[in-house]
Amino acid sequence: MHEINECVQSMNSKNSFNSYIEESIKGNWDLDALTDYKGATLQYHDVARKIEKLHILFEHSNIKHGDKIALCGRNSSMWAAAFLATLTYGAIAVPIQHEFTTEQIYNIVNHSEAKLLFVGDVVATTIDATQMPNLEGIIYIPDFSLITSRSEDLTYARENLNALYGHKYPKYFHQENVKYHMDKPDDIAMINYTSGTTGFSKGVMLPYRSLTSNIEWAFQCIKPHVKDGSNVLSMLPMAHMYGLTCEFLSEFIFGNHLFFLTRLPSPTLIAEACAEIQPAIVVAVPMVVEKIVRKKIFPKIQLQHMHFLLNMPMISKKIKAKICQEIRNVFGGNAYEVLVGGAGLNPEIEEFLTSVGFPITMGYGTTETGPMITYSDYHDFDSGSCGTPVVNMEVKIQSSDPENVPGEIITRGDNVMTGYFKNPEATKAVLDEEGWFHTGDLGTMSSDGHVYIRGRIKNILLGANGQNIYPEEIENKLNSMMMVNESLIIQKGDKLIGLIHPDMEEAHSLGLNENDVEKVMEQNRLELNKSLPAFCKISTVKIHPDEFAKTPKKSIKRYLYQDAV
Numbered sequence: 001m002h003e004i005n006e007c008v009q010s011m012n013s014k015n016s017f018n019s020y021i022e023e024s025i026k027g028n029w030d031l032d033a034l035t036d037y038k039g040a041t042l043q044y045h046d047v048a049r050k051i052e053k054l055h056i057l058f059e060h061s062n063i064k065h066g067d068k069i070a071l072c073g074r075n076s077s078m079w080a081a082a083f084l085a086t087l088t089y090g091a092i093a094v095p096i097q098h099e100f101t102t103e104q105i106y107n108i109v110n111h112s113e114a115k116l117l118f119v120g121d122v123v124a125t126t127i128d129a130t131q132m133p134n135l136e137g138i139i140y141i142p143d144f145s146l147i148t149s150r151s152e153d154l155t156y157a158r159e160n161l162n163a164l165y166g167h168k169y170p171k172y173f174h175q176e177n178v179k180y181h182m183d184k185p186d187d188i189a190m191i192n193y194t195s196g197t198t199g200f201s202k203g204v205m206l207p208y209r210s211l212t213s214n215i216e217w218a219f220q221c222i223k224p225h226v227k228d229g230s231n232v233l234s235m236l237p238m239a240h241m242y243g244l245t246c247e248f249l250s251e252f253i254f255g256n257h258l259f260f261l262t263r264l265p266s267p268t269l270i271a272e273a274c275a276e277i278q279p280a281i282v283v284a285v286p287m288v289v290e291k292i293v294r295k296k297i298f299p300k301i302q303l304q305h306m307h308f309l310l311n312m313p314m315i316s317k318k319i320k321a322k323i324c325q326e327i328r329n330v331f332g333g334n335a336y337e338v339l340v341g342g343a344g345l346n347p348e349i350e351e352f353l354t355s356v357g358f359p360i361t362m363g364y365g366t367t368e369t370g371p372m373i374t375y376s377d378y379h380d381f382d383s384g385s386c387g388t389p390v391v392n393m394e395v396k397i398q399s400s401d402p403e404n405v406p407g408e409i410i411t412r413g414d415n416v417m418t419g420y421f422k423n424p425e426a427t428k429a430v431l432d433e434e435g436w437f438h439t440g441d442l443g444t445m446s447s448d449g450h451v452y453i454r455g456r457i458k459n460i461l462l463g464a465n466g467q468n469i470y471p472e473e474i475e476n477k478l479n480s481m482m483m484v485n486e487s488l489i490i491q492k493g494d495k496l497i498g499l500i501h502p503d504m505e506e507a508h509s510l511g512l513n514e515n516d517v518e519k520v521m522e523q524n525r526l527e528l529n530k531s532l533p534a535f536c537k538i539s540t541v542k543i544h545p546d547e548f549a550k551t552p553k554k555s556i557k558r559y560l561y562q563d564a565v
């Protein structure tokens with residue numbers, strides 16, 4: 001712990017985020033840094049050289065400190081190098097979710113006033129440069145070649161990049177040549193556009209102090225449990241702050257070896273990658289954990305003899321330890337803990353994991369806080385909570401009785417954004433004069449500081465007599481019932497309707513057809529209503545054949561389904 005405190009004090013004394021990138025590269029020069037899973041590996045010195053070449057490209061094409069550079073592509077080593085090059089040059093990074101529509105990409109590029117756009121292989125085939133008239137160039141992420149150039153300087157610099165690099169470093173590029181832009185705490189590092197569940201994307205301006213403070217949390221809470229040079233799996237989109245901070249930036253600064261899943265992370269692919277990589281920590285969204293437990297663990301423990309053994313006091317402890325090890329093995333067998341964030345974990349899954357002693361824990365954050373607000377180590381994990389306030393952050397519940405009556409969760413501290421880009425009205429709506437950021441989430445807080453989220457304020461439904469109905473709580477119960485993949489509670493008049501996407505794979509394995517599934521869902525409705533107060537009862541259920549559309553952090557885009565019935 002003494003060493004970690006020294007690290008934190010050292011970080012506080014420098015006040016430069018880019019110095020941590022610089023020191024990690026110098027200190028881990030010949031170690032493996034970034035690998036595209038099943039693909040090539042870059043060592044830290046390779047990353048440094050790619051950064052340097054991009055700096056030369058930026059410099060010779062008249063990119064200035066504070067200019068915006070957008071990046072849109074799937075996770076990859078080259079995406080990571082381009083992002084690091086942008087920050088360490090002193091430009092402002094604008095990461096764009098590669099799942100966004102072309103229209104959203106155009107809007108973000110134009111609204112952010114980006115001068116350059118890095119694109120991945122898929123995005124490159126879908127965009128139209130004429131829709132982004134202010135760009136000076138579009139760069140292909142896999143090899144940094146030019147797709148579009150509207151600047152003679154940019155064209156010349158790219159065509160002569162190796163010569164310019166060789167001229168600058170005639171005797172080779174060494175550790176002592178690595179020197180990056182010295183940022184100030186309140187300088188803007190990034191503009192990260194929220195994916196949002198309301199359809200409107202806002203540009204969150206994150207200063208360097210937010211990145212630094214989030215890294216300080218990682219040094220205090222994650223680094224003591226992760227050995228130097230550990231393997232780490234990156235499966236969350238780096239264009240989203242949760243994946244960017246918790247999986248990429250913190251682990252790169254620790255000097256670890258990152259493996260990027262460059263395609264859609266299905267449970268099967270994640271299990272395969274974990275078995276091979278044996279990550280030292282796993283950062284995930286609830287959907288990944290829930291699917292792995294339901295598909296790979298539950299079928300094994302639902303056998304009759306397993307139920308029998310779990311009910312025997314003298315035997316159950318050994319059986320639970322065996323189940324816990326089985327789940328650990330699915331995640332590679334080496335992870336200190338599995339940190340879940342982005343949305344709430346299904347209570348049934350959470351209760352099961354904690355009952356067998358699995359090291360699961362929850363964090364809570366927002367894009368506007370880059371992202372961390374609360375977290376607890378799994379030893380301090382309190383069921384149903386999302387942890388206690390992280391370093392440099394205060395949290396309050398706006399309620400007359402914060403322990404028992406839900407109120408809005410508000411927070412302030414170093415992690416909080418400076419505001420929304422070119423949107424003072426939206427900024428004023430969430431940042432008050434005392435610096436408190438109003439999250440829009442409802443929660444309670446225990447006397448020892450654990451935060452419990454009840455739902456989004458905008459999602460609250462009103463019962464016939466004005467009662468508050470929290471749809472997420474009903475959905476959590478429904479999602480635990482037979483053959484329910486996911487659900488959404490919507491309101492029509494004074495009636496609640498359950499929109500259900502069933503697990504047809506399970507249904508077909510049991511020889512059930514669509515009519516049978518409808519009967520199962522109706523039985524689920526009747527069972528569920530027995531546990532709900534009168535004003536929360538579901539009047540009818542409706543089958544939704546397709547998976548619900550989601551944001552990159554896997555929250556359902558509720559606004560799309562308000563007229564689904």
